Amino acid sequence: MRHKLRVAAYAVCVRDGRILLARSPAPDGTPEWVLPGGGMEHGEDPHDTVVRELEEETGYRVEVTGLLGVDSSRHVFRRAGLRGPEDHHGVRIVYEGRVVGGELRHEVGGSTDMAAWHDLDAVAGLTRVRLVDVALRLWRERPVTGRVSEPEA
DSSP: OEEEEEEEEEEEOEETTEEEEEEEEOTTSOEEEEOSEEEOOTTOOHHHHHHHHHHHHHSEEEEEEEEEEEEEEEEEEOOOSTTOOEEEEEEEEEEEEEEEEEOOOOOSSSSOSEEEEEEGGGGGGSOBOHHHHHHHHHHHHOOTTSOOOOOOO
């Protein structure tokens, strides 16, 4: 079995009771809302990753105002062909961010196709990835450990 580790950085940006999210296709093609952010490049600092990814996906420049926590997720993906299954371990660093410039726009040619502000009260009704819920709990509860327990989907 092949092992893959992916480290990524994301930001919770809340303004006027609304959270900034990006839309990305799920593996089956269904659009789902995600936190803006993404994978670190080799040698890149996670702080720089989240600033870069937010601008790429939303058009906004952000100031990182805090570290909320770290989430870890592990899944085995069955793959056809010679490569076989993959044991994927994702480590997601979650920051709090504040928009300091730029203008909202949609990413072109990237992993997301739309960025939008959503009322915090409406998030529960969105088709979203688990990390959105984890990040909102980190933002609301601010646990000293930087960790909340969420059931795997």
